[in-house]
Amino acid sequence: MLNVISKEEAVACVAGAAAKAKIKTETVSLPDAAGRIAAEDVRAAESLPPFDRSTVDGFAVVAADTFGSGDAIPAELTVAGECRMGELPPFSIGRGQCAAIPTGGMLPRGADAVVMVEHTERDGELCLVYAGVSPGANVVRQGDDISKGEAVVRKGTEIGVPEIAALAALGVYEIPVFKKPVVSVISTGDEIVTGTPRPGEMRDVNSFLLSALCGNMGCEAIRYGAVRDDREQIRAALESCLERSDLVLISGGSSAGTRDMTAEIIDSLGAVHFHGIAMKPGKPTIFGTAGGKLIFGLPGHPLAAYFVFRLIVSEAIRTMLGLPADQPFAKAPAAFNVPSNHGREEYLCVRRSETGEAVPLHTKSGLISVLSEADGFIRIARNTEGLKKGDTVELYRL
């Protein structure tokens, strides 16, 4: 019999071990930083834009000179010069003066607004302004986009397109990121074969499934493949994987006996911290550590292995990478009742109906094809009275 702990206890235990196993950092070039996790805050060393900039083609002015101007009563200004793209205007303007300026051009000293060219009429050194503008009109001020000292990327955030753009604008081309955690993935089971299965045999699904999940989380997955339910083979596989990985996943073991054997081997290599979680599916999960590396024994059933990865293993990886815990992405009313569930947190794949309800995908014994049809999954807390149709449920990403 397993001495099961709650899912919350399991996550806390796993996160504690993962925090000690924190991942090393490295520096990557900006284009390679997409999808990586920042290992430090990156702060702006300068303001953006670095100067007051026009957002239109027109004339830089002292706004006060244009107050009260209109179609009938233009302001008459003297053109003091031309602002050119990419150049510091070599002059300043004072009252009664203006300067031609292109979109993106730097305002000359003295100017505090820009009049659109459509509202002006130029005649040599003279410019008639047919519209009044307020100070700041058609101008982006220095620092409006990013202020000097501001954190444009925070430690533990995934670097996406907005961050790439901000870092490029600031000229930060070398980015400190966490190294990709290396995860080795082993499948076990006497019924697991690599070639064509004979009657009663199965192909290895879990090493592919779990490697793909690791890849999605920004890990480098090493697919060890399948081994027999054999003490020496399992020990050899674990030892080999521990050497080259931060984390080892071993799934399967067709019987309780094999799972106990796996736990014994892990214990002999390091220590088993728990064996059994009050979750459904996923009860026979094993967690141990050896030499600071994390080892998970996952159920052999692919959908059970999937949920243990999503709920337990992924939290270890998040902790290693300094990421916050997984959050639901939406709430929805349940389209169904679920009876009370006797002490195990339960997971159900759901799809969203046209009207936005969460509809359970009933599936005998959790076949893997349910993942293709699902829009997410829900958690049903342990020891609840069950779920009633219309109750709000939280949807988690697959």
Place this chain on the structure above:
Amino acid sequence: MLNVISKEEAVACVAGAAAKAKIKTETVSLPDAAGRIAAEDVRAAESLPPFDRSTVDGFAVVAADTFGSGDAIPAELTVAGECRMGELPPFSIGRGQCAAIPTGGMLPRGADAVVMVEHTERDGELCLVYAGVSPGANVVRQGDDISKGEAVVRKGTEIGVPEIAALAALGVYEIPVFKKPVVSVISTGDEIVTGTPRPGEMRDVNSFLLSALCGNMGCEAIRYGAVRDDREQIRAALESCLERSDLVLISGGSSAGTRDMTAEIIDSLGAVHFHGIAMKPGKPTIFGTAGGKLIFGLPGHPLAAYFVFRLIVSEAIRTMLGLPADQPFAKAPAAFNVPSNHGREEYLCVRRSETGEAVPLHTKSGLISVLSEADGFIRIARNTEGLKKGDTVELYRL
């Protein structure tokens, strides 16, 4: 003056050209297929599971033998054999018989249900069954997960974790996918510098931003970098990029004059199909083709370039990859009014409030930092009466 066309006309024109430029296919190994786009339907060559399988540890039975059984009146069955994992049971069972079976084991011929071991008591050749089961109980039937002939991956779908699992289960280890479209990205502008900008100069943001967007869409991006607003430099850059890419993006051109020059160069290399789209931002967009390759001239302002990519360029890439058009991911009530917009489809970054409303991120002239704060963007159709607070808006992913 630009002769603008509607965004819908622009997308149709671009999609038409992209359909002719369809991308070649290649075969990748299963682990490398994650995130790639399937180039063909992949159909199951067999059923999954390939045999009737027990979902529990227990005894395979003829269900009819257990009807009416209970704690007080067990059915008395004879144990005809043991089913072992990974083996075809070398016997069949008939009425009055049963066989021990592990979770995942193959049912012997004649059996149509499994009784959980907890509801049985075995004594040598005799097994007492203390519960009635229906036909099919605790059994996953052949083909319940995937039926032979079923498409487990459809052409034009992104291969994700569920597909990887299904393909592994079916033993499909070589997957036909579309080659990654190769996109070259050029920035232009006399004010764009690669080193430290002097007053009035700017760093190149667009080549990084657009390359990251291409990478997110599964393209291989080649960052050409920045060139001056110079006819010969722009022509040389375009010719070099056309040679090695399926698609070329050239952004910037600090003035209408430069944009016209870019359009002239594209026209001399092939043909310009349109110059100007009724969208805001993004009006001065150019689209042309040369030798079957697509060329986009994008605005220099990073946020404008971003929206043109998301709304126009991305639809070309989707067409090339056989993907459906981009869809909104959520609907939300608008938290604000927007006045009528005079003939250009408009795009606004929004964040979702605690209560789920779409809140506009007001930003003077669309600074790039707005992308970091946004949860998505909305489209405001051209020639509408404007948007009223409470109107339902559709949210698009950034």
